[in-house]
Amino acid sequence: MTKRVAVLAAVWSFTSAAGAQTSPPAAPPPAASAAPGEGVAQEPPEAPPQPPEPPQPPPVAPPLVRLYGDRGMPEIAVGLGYSSTAGFLAAGGFRYFLVDGVAPGIEATYVHGGTNNNTYGLVLASLRVVPLRTPGVALALTGRTGRVLLAQHPDGWGAGGEAAVIIRLGAGAALELGYEFLRLLPGSFCADLSTCVLQGPVIGLRFGW
Numbered sequence: 001m002t003k004r005v006a007v008l009a010a011v012w013s014f015t016s017a018a019g020a021q022t023s024p025p026a027a028p029p030p031a032a033s034a035a036p037g038e039g040v041a042q043e044p045p046e047a048p049p050q051p052p053e054p055p056q057p058p059p060v061a062p063p064l065v066r067l068y069g070d071r072g073m074p075e076i077a078v079g080l081g082y083s084s085t086a087g088f089l090a091a092g093g094f095r096y097f098l099v100d101g102v103a104p105g106i107e108a109t110y111v112h113g114g115t116n117n118n119t120y121g122l123v124l125a126s127l128r129v130v131p132l133r134t135p136g137v138a139l140a141l142t143g144r145t146g147r148v149l150l151a152q153h154p155d156g157w158g159a160g161g162e163a164a165v166i167i168r169l170g171a172g173a174a175l176e177l178g179y180e181f182l183r184l185l186p187g188s189f190c191a192d193l194s195t196c197v198l199q200g201p202v203i204g205l206r207f208g209w
Contacts, residue, residue, distance in 0.1 A: 065135055066135075066209070067133040067134070067135060067138070068130060068133055068138035068140075068166050068168070068174065068209045069097050069100060069101040069102075069103065069128075069130035069133055069138060069140075070097065070100060071097055071098070071099050071100045072096075072097065073096075073097045073103075073208055073209070074094070074095075074096050074097075074208050075093075075094065075095050075096070075097075075103065075105070075206055075207070075208035075209075076092075076093070076094055076206070076207045076208060077091070077092060077093035077094070077095075077107070077176070077204055077205070077206050077207075078091070078092055078204065078205050078206075078207075079091035079092070079109075079202075079203070079204035079205070081203070083114065084114055086111055086112075086113070086114050086117055086200075087111060087112035087113045087114040087117065087119075088111075088112040089109070089110070089111050089112070090109070090110050091107065091108065091109040091110070091204065092107070092108055093105055093106060093107035093108065093126070094106060095126065095128055101129060101130040101131065101133065102127075102128070102129055102130075103127070103128045104125070104126070104127050104128075105125075105126045105127075105128065106123075106124070106125055106126065107122070107123075107124045107125075107126050107144065108121070108122065108123050108124075109121065109122040109124075113151070118150055118151055118152070118153065118193075119150075119151040120148060120149060120150045120151065121148075121149040122146065122147070122148055122149070122158065122182070123146050123147045123149070124144040124145060124146030124147075124158070125144070125145060125146050126142050126143065126144045127142070127143050128140055128141070128142045129141050129142075130166075135168070136167070136168045137165060137166065137167055137168070138165070138166040139163075139164075139165060139166075140162075140163075140164045140165075140166055140176075140178070141161065141162070141163055142161060142162040142163075142164070142180075143160075143161045144158075144159065144160055144161060144162070144180075144182065145157070145158065145159040145160075146158065148182075148184055148189075153192075153193075154189065155189075156184055156185060156186070156189030156190065157184070157185040157186070157189070158182045158183060158184050158185060158198070159182070159183055159185060160180065160181045160182035160183050160198075160199075161180065161181065162178050162179065162180035162181075162202060163178055163179060163180075164176050164177060164178025164179075164180075164202060165177050165178065166206065166209070168209055172207055172208060172209055173205060173206070173207055173209070174205070174206045174207075174208075174209045175203075175204075175205060175206075176202060176203070176204045176205070176206055177201075177202070177203060178201070178202040179199070179200070179201055179202060180199065180200065180202050181197055181198065181199035182197070182198040182199070183196065183197055184196045184197070184198070
């Protein structure tokens with residue numbers, strides 16, 4: 001009886017020791033949850049809408065530079081003078097530039113006469129050409145032809161021309177400085193006159209530039 005107990009005790013002790021040595025494996029730890037944004041592709045945040053760009057102002061056109069003799073320019077000429085030989089002089093004219101630098105026109109001149117000159121008048125058609133033009137100065141060449149009216153004398157004709165410099169004064173006005181001549185025609189018309197050529201300097205004001 002005593003021996004059986006000892007055996008059972010030994011068997012129980014061995015069984016208990018084996019149970020202690022072969023304990024079941026520990027359960028694996030739970031997988032850690034991924035932090036937000038880790039392991040998952042995130043879309044970039046949308047950019048805030050940009051305000052529309054303000055409209056650009058239209059380009060500023062360069063200022064228009066007006067030259068003497070521009071197409072469509074009208075011109076009024078006025079001249080006054082006095083000398084002891086020619087007496088009182090008054091002149092006027094009008095021309096219109098049909099194209100740049102080319103203008104037909106009409107001119108009238110009255111000379112009272114002096115000690116050595118008769119009273120006469122001129123009514124002439126003219127054609128002005130402006131070969132050189134700058135904002136302040138222009139060169140003008142003018143051809144003229146028309147009727148010559150002499151006091152106490154038969155009337156005749158005349159043809160000639162002028163070369164002048166036009167100087168801008170401002171406010172549409174310009175000063176003309178030139179020299180002109182006019183040939184009286186026909187020869188019989190001026191045979192009894194002191195000369196068949198009228199010539200001299202020109203100083204006048206022109207409006208329209």
